Structures are given as structure tokens and as C-alpha cells.
Amino acid sequence: MASSMSINVLFSFIVLFSASCAVSYTIQDQFYQCITLHSDRSIPFSTAFFTPTSNATSFDSVLNSTALNLRCLEPPRQKPLLIFTALIESDVQAAVMCAKELKIQLRVRSGGHDYEGISFTSALGRSVPFILLDFAKLRAIKVDIEDNSAWVQAGATIGEVFYRISEKSKIHGYPAGLCTSLGIGGHITGGAYGPMMRKYGLGADNVVDARIVDASGRVLDRALMGEDLFWAIRGGGGGSFGIILAWKLRLVPVPSTVTVFTVPKTLETGATKLLNKWQHVAHKIDEDLFIRVVITTVNSTEGKKTVQTAYQALFLGRTDRLLEVMNHSFPELGLTRKDCVEMSWIQSVIYIAGFPSNTKPEFLLRGKSLFPAVYFKAKSDFLYVPVPETGLVGMWKKFLQEDSPIMIWNPYGGMMGKISESSIPFPHRKGVICMIQYLTPWTEGDMKTADKHISWIREFYEYMGTFASKFPREAYVNYRDLDLGMNKNANPTFLEASVWGKKYFKNNYDRLVVVKCKVDPDNFFWHEQSLPILPFKFGQDGKSLIH
Template structure:
């Protein structure tokens, strides 16, 4: 049979447009299912963003994306983004995705380092369920608690607490644009962890939508699932829609400071001393160290900044420092007394004149192209080891390490209390980052440098397993390659994040999501049948 030129042209048009036809079909079927499953009365199309509407789609997709590496044109994009207005719409979305076989990712804040909440490297097509419109916060000072929806940020929660009380706070992360939904699923450490533990340690209740589309609170979900979601990582067990968190007491006045030392000012010996004392200081005191390069190309050096929060006034802080860490040479001029909310802005890196209302803007000011990793240290790194770090740092454009001290309450909580196992025995955690500001940067060179530094650090960090923090997700550690996640292979990276808690997490997964509806490149896999 010979086709006419008009027939050939028609076939070519269909083939060229086929991606859009497929995309439309998925969206159309999803919308039709929503209309019969959800009880909401608004037009669901107002909550949908597709590539056809380029400007709105791109704006929503990029709104919370922190790692710009995953926004490049070559990276897989979702067929559409669904931004539900309420829990019932999320229920309907889960039911419809399951019924229609649509793979989905769930995003609350977008700070996940490898973008597993809004990029799928292993499955296509996929969609995003974005929780940005669920951001209500209900603070109850009398009960010392707050219900906060998953789309709200740390900064919004902190502001709303301070709005009602000068003597209450919440122990979670110092980055104010973090989405609270995903943040707590990984543990949520911050500058009050030595006093009160992690954000996950201070969760009273939660609301989660499970694989059957049910809304469950703590009582309905049971203690095993409630255990798993407080540190077991996001995207494995269901969609967290809200947390009920326990507020903690803070003084009306706290003290912050930053003291900077370069190599020429004895930074190496001082950092070695910090390692010996930081986890043993008064638990009201948190001193992290920010390590960067400084100076011009021909005259570069290493800068170490001792950045601190003290839950008390400057006079008591000076006494604590004189007894525990006099080598830093802290003076009254270094100390800034402020409110707890003022300390949030200070440690978050905002200029001193910034009004606290900036926290309500929920803007991510940390966007860049980057690669990051993490480690936990159990013995002080010797000065020779530090010198090797400096040598490598001076070869990279914009390297960064942040050392966060443990001890205090972190040493008093059992490794199995939550899935977050990094407790007693860990002196501090290392957060590694290398970043660059444009897409045309030599990505391969930067990532190779990061991997080289990580390899160099092996003798100085935790072993068997070499531990890592799940909220600093790192796909170099291993990943699920397809929908049928392999427990044996996943255990390699799972042990690094969760140690002995990984098996229990997989057991919970087997009970609540045996079909593996909630999945991504490093989601918890169900246990094989013979291991349950």
C-alpha cells in the first residue's frame, strides 16, 4: 500500500505531538478521577500546572527548588504539578494515582539535595503533588504545642510562636525556608538540639495520608508508623499533612556570637581544641564552625567562623566559655543579646536590620548549583588531618563545611528512640558543600572534587557503617534503580542513614505500603516476604 503525501503528513503530525497527547491524557484522566473522588467544589484545573502553560508551570516548579542542578532543561520534568488546597484533595490524588498507575512525587519545601521530591530519574511519566498551599499554623501556648501544616516553613512556624510568646520556641533547623513537612521526617537538627534534641524528638502527633488514601492521626496509625515517620526520611510511608509539635521554653533574652579565625590566626589548633570540648560544653550552648576559603586568588586562606546560640545572657555565656573553651578568646564585644526570634534571624544569616516579617515570605535565599555530603565524627580529627582538608579546600572555587556539635540531650536519647540513630558517641556532624553559580560551570570538576574530599575523610569519620544524614540526601551512596526496590542493595545506603533501624523501617513499610506506592530513588523498600 502506498500512502499519500497528506496521509504521511498526518502521521508525522501525530508522532510529533504524541508527547503532548500522552500528557493531556494523563492529566485528563487524573482530573476526571478527582472530580468523582474528591468532595471539593472548586475547579481542579485551578490547582493544576502543566508544561503547556510554560510561565506558571516553570514558576511553580522552580518556586522551592534549592539545587539548581535539577532545574536544567536536560533533567526530567513532571507531566503536571497538582497543588491541593486541602487534605481531602490529597486523599483523592493518592487514590487516583494508585488507580490510574500514575507515579508521583511529594514536595513540601523542595530543599532535598538530590531533588527526589520533584525529579524522577527512574520513572517516567510522573507528577508532583505540591503541598505549598497547606501552610496553616495553630499555636497553643497554654498547651505548649502547635499544629503546623506540611507546606509551612520553619520561619513561618518560628514567627507564629514568637508572635504569641517570648518564652517559647521550637527545636528544629536554622534554615528558615525549609518546608516543615519534609524537614521533620529526616530528624530536623538545629541550634537547640543539645538542649532539647531534634525536631523529630519533639513531635506529639501527626496527620498522614496512607497508601489507601486514609487520613490517620497518631492513634489511628499506631506507634510503629508514628515511630517511622519521625526520622525515617520523606516519601516512603505516606504524605504528612501536618505535625503537632511540642514547644520548648526559651529565655526572653538569648545570646549569639560569631568569632572568625584564619590559618594565620591559629585556626588549625583552635579547631582541634573545639573538637575536644564542643560536645561537652553547657547544653545551653551550641557552637557550630563554618569553614570556607577567604581572600583573593593569589592570597587565599582558610576561614573558620565560630557561630553560636546560647540560651542565656552574655554574662553567663562568658563564664561558660571561660571554663570550657577559653581558647576562643570570646569578649563582651562579641556577644549580642537578642530574643529567641532574633537569634533565628541571626543564625539564619539575615542582616541585623532585617524585620522578622521576612520569615513570613518563605523565600529560599540559598539557591545554587551544588553537590553536598555528610559525615559523623567520633574521634577528634588530628591537626595533620585538618591540614589535608585545607590543602584540598584551596583547590576548589567555593567549598564549604559546617561542623555541628552533638552532646547534651543528643547523647541521652537512645539510637532506637526514633529512626535517626546518630546519638551517643558522635562528637559532631560534618556538612560538606561545593557550589557554583551558573549552569555552564564545570559540573564534573566540582563533583569530582567533592568525592575526592569525601574519600580523603574516610579515616577520620564513623565506620561500619560510615554514617550519613538523610536530610542531606546523597545518591552517591546508592539508589533504587526501579519500582521493585531491592532490600539487600538498599541496605547499603540504608545502614548509613539509619544504622540498625533500617530493618525496622522496612518492616513498617511492608505493613503500611507493601505495593510501594510511595517511592523514590532512596525510599525505604518493603521487606522480601521471607524476611517479614
């Protein structure tokens, strides 16, 4: 067996060396040959490999298939030289080994929801060609109700995960995102918040094991990777430490019946005073209750443009107790029994995601959104102090200047305030009132239109800086924002990367960099906002050694 492996390795070297010397052998050719040599089985090119030259129509279809933000598919964004769709987990190991042999960058896509698209395109231009490893076929889910757990491959969407859990039990759930087409691989690497976060914390707080391919092509579980790396991958951002193959999730109890409601208020019906009050109670209210505020522009009854604040909620219980909680803590909303709808937890997933009321849970197995992709730019903030009414009035004025702006205010408190900032890399915990997402979408693909909307959101973000967290002004890594700063090449300094790293991770940034240096000292895994390596490495005793 050993001599056979040696012959294969030697043959691989000869083929690759010969290919590098021949003009007719492109990087795509060399990568395919390398994968074939490293794979346990034959992989027909047409079923798993897509290039813009050999099968352009399929290439575009696969690349665009899960892209959330069309802005990331337009010039000057660089597209991959080749897309490799992994069919089994050992394909991921082969992809790492071959990308290293060919000295080409590897990017990985699980769901395609990266707000800046850096999981499947590059903002670095043609100077950094790359290959895209697509996880669309790696989406197996195995639920074990007796163990209160589920193993989930990284290509599965959270909607698929939710459905498979509900298929086995009506009283188990998982506290992850609100958008059901999110790929769970990347979702958890950023933290993974959702409507049960005030009760159970983040999705990343409820992961008990993982399998990851490291920079050497090894598959590591929690025991093999060690606690430092296991800590880092749960909220430390994707694309810095390795490639997630699968997560082992800890399931949480949910009632057989939950209650939801949506109550809209416009400026003409008291939206300003009500949002001011919400800021004082939403993070302190019963932890079974999650009330977010979705803010948009609509036409008023008089036909003029106005602001609408929609109070959308999930309550882990029935209507009677919900009304008691609301009448005690937030009577200003004026919630009535007719506003409340009782349903199962899986039905509430569909409700919160904004699907039509007649959508069947089985729709979640499609792993797709009902809504078309658009061009957009997004940003995020965290509030520790309420925005005063005067600040809200100024905010509305600027908000109404944009065509179709969206803000979503997500309440914190409850379990989120009880978990330490350093428990996992996600640091936004005690004292946070809410997280705000700002988003401006548009449908035209020209640069002039994009510049107009991006300029607006930057100005709006600047205005909100008066009220947002400071030193640093915090941001959510899963709402990636390249305006915060980006790596221009594979060798950013600690200080350069800290400009955005401290905003995402606060004091956890330092520990994340140390872990990065230990597990990927050659910086194989890098992108526009990956963690940097230091100009020294760590020995077996944990002490630093100068290069």
C-alpha cells in the first residue's frame, strides 16, 4: 500500500510538472487532473466542473444559482476560473491539496448569502485568480432526537434543517436564522442569530461538535482539532481557519404551539414614540418573546410617502400568556387577541421568513428563497443606549430620502446578555439593546444607480454613528461590509486587519489571530476580510518563535 501511494504521488507530480510546462494545459486542466488523481472515484468533468470557456452556460447558471446580491456578480468583481462542486466529503480534501499544489486561491460557498459575495467572487481583481468550491451537493442531515442533536453538512440550508427536525419532533427546534435559504456552513461561522436567541442564544452557542478540513487536507473533529480551533470556528467568521464539512447541533425544546403577530405603525399612527418605548423594553421583556421591528417606506392613507414600523414577533407559548406579558411590559403597542396567530414552531419559521400564509413546510426542502435576487448594499450597528426621539425624527428624514430602504431592529437581552463575550468569538452580548441592519436594494445594474444607493447608505450610516456603539463601532460579521476595511493581498498586518477585525470581534480578535497562526501558519485560507497571520509562529509549547 505504501509503495502504491508513493507511485501515485510520483505520478501526480510528473503529470502536474508536465502540465505546467505545456501551454495547452490551463489551471483548470491541471486542477481537474489533480482532483482525478486524488479522488477515490472517477468524476466526469461535466457533472462537477464548470468553467467560463468549456461550459459557459452551466458555469453562469451554477455561479448565479444561490447568489443573494447581484451587485457581486457585476464588474469589476472577478469570477472564479473554475467551479468544482464537491460530491462527497473527500472531494473537499482533494480540493485543498490540489489548490495548494497549484498555488491558487480556493474560495468556498455553502449558501451564497455573503453580503459582499466574497465566498464566490473576488473584490481583489484579476491579480488573484481563484477556484470556487461549491457545497451545493453536500447537504445531508441526520437528526437524533434521543441525543437532542443533529449532524448537518455545510451545504444544507437552515430551512432544510428546521424541516428535518420538525419531521422527527414537534417539540424540538434550533435557534438559528430567520432567512431559510441561508447555508448553515457559513451561517454558524458568523454566529447565527434568530428569533429564539433571547431564549437560547445563537446557533453558534448551540454547536457541540464539527468536522473541518484544515490547510493540510486533514479531516478534524472537535477532539482532533482542539478547543482553541473549535472556539474560533463558532463565530470567528468563515474562510480563515479551514473548510467546515458539518456541524453537530444541539437541539432545544420548543412548545407544541407558539404565537406570532405583526402590528404595523406609521409615522401618522405614533411610530416615533412607539419605537422609542420599544428600545426601553424589548431587551428586558420575557425571554420567551422576540419582537423585532421591520422598518420600510410605504404610501400613507393620504397617498404620500411615509415610514412604516412593523412589530413582528415570535412568542414561545400561547396567546393568553403572551397578552399578559404584553399588557404588563409593552401595552403601548396595543396588541389584541385578533392580532395573534397560534401555530406550530415550523409554521412560525415560514411566517417569520415572510412566505405566504399558505406555504407548506415542505417548501423549505427546496433550499431556495421565494424572493428574487436584487442588487443591494447593507451595513450593521449595535445600540447600547436608546436613540432619543429627536434622533429618531432626524433618522426618519434621511430614511425618506431613499427609494426603498429597509431597517431591521433585532432585540437582544435574555440569554444573549447572560453568555460571556468571550464564550465564542461573537462578542455582542451584555448591555446590547438591539442590532440594526441597514439595507438599500435596487434593480438596475448600471454603476450610476449603484453609486447613488451606496452613497445614501454610507451617509445614513454616518448619521447613525452618533447613537451606535463606540470604540469600536461594532458590526456583525455575517453582514459583511467591505467599507469597514479589507485585505489588499494575502499578507495584511495585524494592525491593518484590526480596523475591521475589532469591529466584528472586539477583544476576541487577538485570540482569533493567535488561533489562525497556529492552524494555518502559511495563510492558505484568506480573502478580503480573513484574519491575518503574525510575523512569527508558535512552537509546540505555545511560545512564539521568530521566523
